[in-house]
Amino acid sequence: xxxxxxxxxxxxxxxxxxxxxxxxxxxxxxxxxxxxxxxxxxxxxxxxxxxxxxxxxxxxxxxxxxxxxxxxxxxxxxxxxxxxxxxxxxxxxxxxxxxxxxxxxxxxxxxxxxxxxxxxxxxxxxxxxxxxxxxxxxxxxxxxxxxxxxxxxxxxxxxxxxxxxxxxxxxxxxxxxxxxxxxxxxxxxxxxxxxxxxxxxxxxxxxxxxxxxxxxxxxxxxxxxxxxxxxxxxxxxxxxxxxxxxxxxxxxxxxxxxxxxxxxxxxxxxxxxxxxxxxxxxxxxxxxxxxxxxxxxxxxxxxxxxxxxxxxxxxxxxxxxxxxxxxxxxxxxxxxxxxxxxxxxxxxxxxxxxxxxxxxxxxxxxxxxxxxxxxxxxxxxxxxxxxxxxxxxxxxxxxxxxxxxxxxxxxxxxxxxxxxxxxxxxxxxxxxxxxxxxxxxxxxxxxxxxxxxxxxxxxxxxxxxxxxxxxxxxxxxxxxxxxxxxxxxxxxxxxxxxxxxxxxxxxxxxxxxxxxxxxxxxxxxxxxxxxxxxxxxxxxxxxxxxxxxxxxxxxxxxxxxxxxxxxxxxxxxxxxxxxxxxxxxxxxxxxxxxxxxxxxxxxxxxxxxxxxxxxxxxxxxxxxxxxxxxxxxxxxxxxxxxxxxxxxxxxxxxxxxxxxxxxxxxxxxxxxxxxxxxxxxxxxxxxxxxxxxxxxxxxxxxxxxxxx
Amino acid sequence: xxxxxxxxxxxxxxxxxxxxxxxxxxxxxxxxxxxxxxxxxxxxxxxxxxxxxxxxxxxxxxxxxxxxxxxxxxxxxxxxxxxxxxxxxxxxxxxxxxxxxxxxxxxxxxxxxxxxxxxxxxxxxxxxxxxxxxxxxxxxxxxxxxxxxxxxxxxxxxxxxxxxxxxxxxxxxxxxxxxx
Numbered sequence: 001x002x003x004x005x006x007x008x009x010x011x012x013x014x015x016x017x018x019x020x021x022x023x024x025x026x027x028x029x030x031x032x033x034x035x036x037x038x039x040x041x042x043x044x045x046x047x048x049x050x051x052x053x054x055x056x057x058x059x060x061x062x063x064x065x066x067x068x069x070x071x072x073x074x075x076x077x078x079x080x081x082x083x084x085x086x087x088x089x090x091x092x093x094x095x096x097x098x099x100x101x102x103x104x105x106x107x108x109x110x111x112x113x114x115x116x117x118x119x120x121x122x123x124x125x126x127x128x129x130x131x132x133x134x135x136x137x138x139x140x141x142x143x144x145x146x147x148x149x150x151x152x153x154x155x156x157x158x159x160x161x162x163x164x165x166x167x168x169x170x171x172x173x174x175x176x177x178x179x180x181x182x183x184x185x186x187x188x189x190x191x192x193x194x195x196x197x198x199x200x201x202x203x204x205x206x207x208x209x210x211x212x213x214x215x216x217x218x219x220x221x222x223x224x225x226x227x228x229x230x231x232x233x234x235x236x237x238x239x240x241x242x243x244x245x246x247x248x249x250x251x252x253x254x255x256x257x258x259x260x261x262x263x264x265x266x267x268x269x270x271x272x273x274x275x276x277x278x279x280x281x282x283x284x285x286x287x288x289x290x291x292x293x294x295x296x297x298x299x300x301x302x303x304x305x306x307x308x309x310x311x312x313x314x315x316x317x318x319x320x321x322x323x324x325x326x327x328x329x330x331x332x333x334x335x336x337x338x339x340x341x342x343x344x345x346x347x348x349x350x351x352x353x354x355x356x357x358x359x360x361x362x363x364x365x366x367x368x369x370x371x372x373x374x375x376x377x378x379x380x381x382x383x384x385x386x387x388x389x390x391x392x393x394x395x396x397x398x399x400x401x402x403x404x405x406x407x408x409x410x411x412x413x414x415x416x417x418x419x420x421x422x423x424x425x426x427x428x429x430x431x432x433x434x435x436x437x438x439x440x441x442x443x444x445x446x447x448x449x450x451x452x453x454x455x456x457x458x459x460x461x462x463x464x465x466x467x468x469x470x471x472x473x474x475x476x477x478x479x480x481x482x483x484x485x486x487x488x489x490x491x492x493x494x495x496x497x498x499x500x501x502x503x504x505x506x507x508x509x510x511x512x513x514x515x516x517x518x519x520x521x522x523x524x525x526x527x528x529x530x531x532x533x534x535x536x537x538x539x540x541x542x543x544x545x546x547x548x549x550x551x552x553x554x555x556x557x558x559x560x561x562x563x564x565x566x567x568x569x570x571x572x573x574x575x576x577x578x579x580x581x582x583x584x585x586x587x588x589x590x591x592x593x594x595x596x597x598x599x600x601x602x603x604x605x606x607x608x609x610x611x612x613x614x615x616x617x618x619x620x621x622x623x624x625x626x627x628x629x630x631x632x633x634x635x636x637x638x639x640x641x642x643x644x645x646x647x648x649x650x651x652x653x654x655x656x657x658x659x660x661x662x663x664x665x666x667x668x669x670x671x672x673x674x675x676x677x678x679x680x681x682x683x684x685x686x687x688x689x690x691x692x693x694x695x696x697x698x699x700x701x702x703x704x705x706x707x708x
Numbered sequence: 709x710x711x712x713x714x715x716x717x718x719x720x721x722x723x724x725x726x727x728x729x730x731x732x733x734x735x736x737x738x739x740x741x742x743x744x745x746x747x748x749x750x751x752x753x754x755x756x757x758x759x760x761x762x763x764x765x766x767x768x769x770x771x772x773x774x775x776x777x778x779x780x781x782x783x784x785x786x787x788x789x790x791x792x793x794x795x796x797x798x799x800x801x802x803x804x805x806x807x808x809x810x811x812x813x814x815x816x817x818x819x820x821x822x823x824x825x826x827x828x829x830x831x832x833x834x835x836x837x838x839x840x841x842x843x844x845x846x847x848x849x850x851x852x853x854x855x856x857x858x859x860x861x862x863x864x865x866x867x868x869x870x871x872x873x874x875x876x877x878x879x880x881x882x883x884x885x886x887x888x
Contacts, residue, residue: 011829011830011831012831013734013825013826013829013831015734047732047734048732050832050834050837050838052832052837059832059837059838060725060837060838060839060840061725061729061838061840062723062725062838062840063723063724063725063727063728065725065838066725066728066729066732066838067728192721192723192841193721193723196721196723196725196840196841197840198840199719199721199840199841200840200841200842203719203841203842207858219752219753220753221721221722221753221755222721224752224753224754225718225719602721602722602723602724603724616727616728616731617728620724630750640750658749659750660749660750660751660752660753661750661751661752662751662752662753
């Protein structure tokens with residue numbers, strides 16, 4: 001198989017003594033195509049070359065992508081296992097580390113039962129690894145407590161899509177079609193900063209006259225170029241979406257043929273949204289009536305439209321409702337399943353799509369099968385070679401695992417590819433949980449804030465030291481290539497979990513010699529499930545520029561556009577939601593009069609464990625800040641760059657202010673990529689969505705004080 | 709080389725990918741030579757990229773007492789030649805756009821050379837390659853002319869008409885090198 005893949009007529013700069021290896025970025029769900037430059041003699045990674053012919057991103061990269069290769073041979077990589085002795089990490093051999101893990105894991109399970117161990121996974125790794133983490137927890141350790149960081153990322157989108165459309169694929173259409181779209185309705189996504197290479201598609205369409213509507217409390221770089229910016233109060237998305245639905249119905253923008261034939265519940269929806277007049281909606285959301293009406297007309301009149309959203313609407317205690325309502329805007333207009341139209345969420349993590357489909361979630365098995373479905377348990381047990389009765393029952397969500405630690409039910413944990421000590425809400429609770437644990441193992445390639453709590457740290461490889469596949473935000477399965485041999489004694493995650501499983505006496509279930517063998521089993525495990533990867537092979541991915549799931553057989557072309565004829569629900573019809581207005585879990589009060597909202601900056605990724613170690617990115621954005629309107633700042637005598645104390649009912653922190661008029665006057669924004677005393681997640685509210693168990697990162701009540 | 713570096717300021721999202729990519733160019737010693745700045749962050753998040761204009765008769769080269777700044781046959785204005793540069797910084801004062809940078813440790817000037825190691829083979833410079841919003845593009849002269857006509861056309865479709873004082877809004881900025 002060729003390592004450097006390029007289409008005819010496309011030129012790359014190839015320097016003498018260097019080779020190019022074709023792969024994708026390790027960061028967000030855009031999974032931008034890139035070639036990594038490798039020195040042929042030394043095998044070392046020396047740089048990056050744009051992959052001009054990758055159809056989704058066309059050589060474009062954000063600053064994280066350009067510098068991603070710098071993490072591979074970074075000075076701070078963990079190169080041997082580390083064992084904590086008297087509070088200090090000391091280097092150890094793999095044997096010593098595995099001995100210690102075996103001893104403690106066995107002791108804990110003997111004393112407190114199988115479920116006393118737990119696994120906290122992540123989705124910034126390949127499908128092969130994500131799949132195996134699920135199997136590791138359920139077969140290797142035999143525990144029901146497994147969940148993953150996608151719970152803080154994609155779970156509301158998944159919940160909303162499952163409820164409404166019956167199948168959760170992040171985008172119902174392939175993104176190169178976006179250039180033909182007439183109108184984008186983007187809610188709660190600052191895509192210019194969080195998925196920068198997506199912007200090219202918006203501009204391609206805009207160049208042809210497409211309209212852009214953005215709902216966001218801040219006038220982000222995305223909102224700045226919008227035709228209408230709906231500057232809503234944090235946490236009022238469900239009212240805004242209901243208001244939009246009200247106007248679509250009132251103004252006759254509904255495609256009744258489509259709705260009658262393909263949707264349930266229209267009459268109920270109509271009744272619920274009746275009271276959401278522009279005036280009522282405006283009162284709740286704080287958006288002017290004129291803007292709401294204008295947005296509804298632009299959206300209603302456009303022929304081909306895409307509704308897009310991201311964590312802004314999903315990371316709320318009403319995340320699932322918000323997703324269902326925004327999705328319904330596309331359904332009423334009859335857009336889903338048609339050309340250049342539909343609905344899409346911006347997947348936050350590299351493999352946020354693939355990683356959530358294959359059994360890292362507390363209640364899911366590979367192929368998007370439900371753990372509560374006996375047939376699914378039977379099938380997956382057969383693939384795994386275990387008795388269905390041995391399959392553990394569903395566990396609890398990521399944040400709730402820390403409640404279980406407090407209750408003493410979970411005593412040991414293995415954190416893989418995640419850094420909840422920065423990315424979970426209400427961090428003091430999380431930190432206390434880690435301290436309370438009897439035994440904590442962390443696999444990572446940098447000493448993350450979570451790894452600092454560990455008893456044993458296992459050196460994992462970066463994305464560039466292993467083969468595999470990921471699924472990008474469209475639902476396209478793509479190929480990640482090994483660029484160099486693993487650094488030091490580091491090992492890929494699939495090998496690490498196999499080694500531990502072997503120590504737990506389950507070695508025969510983990511016989512893999514390479515990632516492709518994992519992929520072959522994983523294909524089989526997904527066969528017949530909703531997310532069916534059975535027909536996808538590594539070879540096909542190269543030949544076809546990635547393959548869209550579901551792809552049930554070798555001769556199946558994959559499914560670029562979802563729901564052309566029917567939806568994934570049992571009756572094939574979409575379920576329109578009926579959602580009454582409900583406040584966020586915490587709203588401003590006299591004592592805490594402001595909104596606090598959190599998010600990303602373009603220079604950092606998730607908990608920052610990787611990007612905070614890249615020089616260029618740290619030069620651009622070294623620390624968090626409190627972004628606020630100058631009119632708010634002046635009420636507290638604050639000037640640009642002053643230290644301000646942010647206080648919520650949970651905790652407080654000190655940051656510098658950053659003033660701009662491009663935001664609401666009642667809202668303070670703080671990016672979340674830093675740990676310890678710089679972590680804004682000390683302040684965020686762990687109020688969970690009742691269905692997706694997503695914490696409300698995006699809304700909580702805040703008071704501020706000038707720091708003297 | 710009949711290519712143009714084409715800028716559309718309005719598209720800039722301030723990600724500074726062009727600067728990260730500039731450092732990646734083989735001949736750039738991991739130092740960026742381009743700029744991304746806020747117009748005024750207090751008022752808006754609008755940013756804009758700035759690159760060397762590759763002037764036909766560059767002030768930087770004219771004011772160089774050592775003749776260290778060479779212009780290639782395609783018209784690319786290169787960084788000062790290491791062996792000739794005397795570190796006087798005239799070029800940095802002479803350039804009307806504030807482009808040339810000065811390395812005080814090495815005592816020499818460096819500037820954008822349109823990634824000459826790439827562009828001489830008609831491969832796009834790193835900044836234009838990666839720019840996520842196509843605010844920086846490396847395109848044919850003809851395509852540039854077409855884009856300019858297109859822009860006016862889109863304004864007409866939307867019923868906008870240039871008036872005295874805002875005509876510049878109707879023409880995107882461009883510059884570049886091309887042989888006649």
